[in-house]
Amino acid sequence: MPFTMQTTQQVICTLLIRDPTWTSTHLRLLTASLRANVQRFAPAEWGPGPLAAHNIPMFHPQLAVRDACRLARAQNAGFEFTCFHPGLFMNYLGYGSPNAQEALAGFDDNWQDIWWRVDEMRATIPLTREGKEPRCTMTEIRDVGRFVAEACLLAEGKWREDFSMVGETLGMDEVVRVVERVRGREMEVVYRGFDEVVEKKERELDAYRRFWWELEEMMARERVGEGVVEPVLNALCPDVRPMGVRKYVEKYWGQDV
Numbered sequence: 274m275p276f277t278m279q280t281t282q283q284v285i286c287t288l289l290i291r292d293p294t295w296t297s298t299h300l301r302l303l304t305a306s307l308r309a310n311v312q313r314f315a316p317a318e319w320g321p322g323p324l325a326a327h328n329i330p331m332f333h334p335q336l337a338v339r340d341a342c343r344l345a346r347a348q349n350a351g352f353e354f355t356c357f358h359p360g361l362f363m364n365y366l367g368y369g370s371p372n373a374q375e376a377l378a379g380f381d382d383n384w385q386d387i388w389w390r391v392d393e394m395r396a397t398i399p400l401t402r403e404g405k406e407p408r409c410t411m412t413e414i415r416d417v418g419r420f421v422a423e424a425c426l427l428a429e430g431k432w433r434e435d436f437s438m439v440g441e442t443l444g445m446d447e448v449v450r451v452v453e454r455v456r457g458r459e460m461e462v463v464y465r466g467f468d469e470v471v472e473k474k475e476r477e478l479d480a481y482r483r484f485w486w487e488l489e490e491m492m493a494r495e496r497v498g499e500g501v502v503e504p505v506l507n508a509l510c511p512d513v514r515p516m517g518v519r520k521y522v523e524k525y526w527g528q529d530v
Contacts, residue, residue, distance in 0.1 A: 283313035283425055290317075296334040300341055307345055307352070313425075313432060314342060318356045319417070321491060322410075323435050324498035329487045331480075339434070353432035355424070359417045360410030360502045363440055363521050366391050366448070376525040378414050387485070388445065388492075391452050391526060395461040398445045399493040402467045407495035410502045411448075412440035416515040423510035431509070437502035440515040445492070448518055455522045467493050 284306045290298055299316050306314050316338045318326075326332040326339075335356070342354035367376025369392025389396045401407050412420075420438045449460050465473075470493055474486035492500040507513070 281313060281425075281429060282309070282311045283315075284311050285315045285421060285425070286317040287319070288317045296337050299334075299338045303338070303341055303345060307349060312351055312353065312429070314345070314352070314354045315357060315421075315436075316342065316354075318358060320358065321360060321488075321500055322358050322437055322498040322502040323356060324496065325491060325500075328499070329484070329491060331484045331487075343434075351429065353430070355432045355434060355436040357417070357421060357424075357506075358435065358437040358502050359412035359420075360437075360439065360442075360500065361412075362417075363411040363413040363516070363518060365389065366452075366518070366522060367525050368392060370525040372525060380414050388489075389448055389452065389460075391456070391522070394452075394456065394458065395463075396445075396449050396452075397463045397465060398449070399465045399470045399489050400467055401493055401495050404466070405495075406444050406446035406464075407492055407500065408442055408444050409492055409495075409500045410437075410439050410442045411518060412438055413516045413521055416440055416513065419513045420506045420510055420515075423513055424506060427509060433505065435503075436506050437504070438506040438515070439502060439504040441517040442501055443518060451519045451522050452526070455519070455526050457528070465489075 284302065286299065286302060288298065303314055316335070318335055326335040339356065346352050346354060362380055364377050364380040365387055366389060367373060370376045388398065398406055417438065424436055449462055453459055470486065470490050474483060474490055477483040477486055495501060497503060
């Protein structure tokens with residue numbers, strides 16, 4: 274069968290912008306893309322599900338960009354856009370591993386004290402309002418790239434506003450058990466009640482640290498569309514077989530590493 278090269282012009286934005294220019298930068302990029310007759314556009318979200326932008330102030334600019342993309346779609350025949358949502362990057366589990374460079378695969382987040390510290394064998398888990406350990410979605414960063422590459426090859430008209438993807442969805446306590454089985458010893462686990470998380474968030478004056486408390490509160494809500502995302506791209510791109518948490522931990526923390 275002859276192979277037909279995908280000719281659709283597509284812009285996939287991966288900009289990391291931590292200042293108030295997030296919206297204006299994306300709008301300029303969108304405008305330039307439309308002038309260049311780009312048919313597909315994906316702003317830089319790359320995180321929790323689409324509902325998170327409604328509840329976390331640092332993500333609020335995403336809503337304005339989505340609205341601009343919807344307007345562009347209405348005014349330009351054949352234009353499509355999507356937002357890629359992988360949940361948490363599984364690579365948070367790779368900090369401090371014997372082969373950290375490969376484990377992180379270029380991932381670099383300066384907040385390394387997030388929920389699980391496999392190198393130090395300790396974890397902090399927020400609890401739901403009901404006092405249960407919440408589930409969360411994690412996707413390995415190379416699998417994110419594979420999903421995006423496959424999405425770019427989908428036929429015209431197949432793009433949806435939400436392209437969430439799932440490496441694995443599991444309980445935050447299940448991650449602890451996976452690490453303990455692989456490393457052969459117990460993790461020190463601290464549990465934070467839902468009200469405690471909310472209180473710490475409300476008392477935090479530093480905007481960036483408050484953002485992480487907002488993320489922790491989001492995780493504790495265990496809401497589908499926030500910390501738990503749906504496998505939209507998994508269904509559309511069945512050839513991508515993402516890595517699960519146990520395989521990741523075994524690969525980068527196993528006894529034979």
